[in-house]
Amino acid sequence: MMRIGETAAAAGMTSKTLRFYEDRGLLPAADRAPNGYRDYPHETVSRLEFIRRGRAAGLTLAQIGDILSVRDIGQAPCVHVKDLLAKQLRDLDAQIADLTVLRATVAEFHDAAAAGDPADCDPERICSYL
Numbered sequence: 001m002m003r004i005g006e007t008a009a010a011a012g013m014t015s016k017t018l019r020f021y022e023d024r025g026l027l028p029a030a031d032r033a034p035n036g037y038r039d040y041p042h043e044t045v046s047r048l049e050f051i052r053r054g055r056a057a058g059l060t061l062a063q064i065g066d067i068l069s070v071r072d073i074g075q076a077p078c079v080h081v082k083d084l085l086a087k088q089l090r091d092l093d094a095q096i097a098d099l100t101v102l103r104a105t106v107a108e109f110h111d112a113a114a115a116g117d118p119a120d121c122d123p124e125r126i127c128s129y130l
Contacts, residue, residue: 001031001039011048018048026051026065058088 008015018040021027027047030038047068054064063084070077113129121128 001041002044003033004030004038004040007040007044007048010045011052013048013052021048021051024061024065026061026068057085058092059084 002010004015004018008018011018018027018038022029022038027040027044030040030044033039050068051061051064054067055061059067067077067081067084070080109129116129
């Protein structure tokens, strides 16, 4: 068993993060030592590392919780994870496309502003650059 600080350090997280994950149900409630301190089994570190990898992939805590729930009942969540990652890729591709269009628009406005002269600003418009 490891105390909360030891577990947090081993996972590269803070004790506050562990308490947060426990409150959210991502970590099972820790056993309590006679002095009331949380004691975590060593396998908690690998669960925390999984949570970190899921967050790095852009998964929400709710999605990660769903994956952990499937694993906790003894089933392999691999198909569910594959589907989530496929959706994440589609969403990222859509965001990249939207950002590419936005960048082109901003670049066009910027080019007009860089070539413009504020003295030529039309007083009837808020700003000629937009």
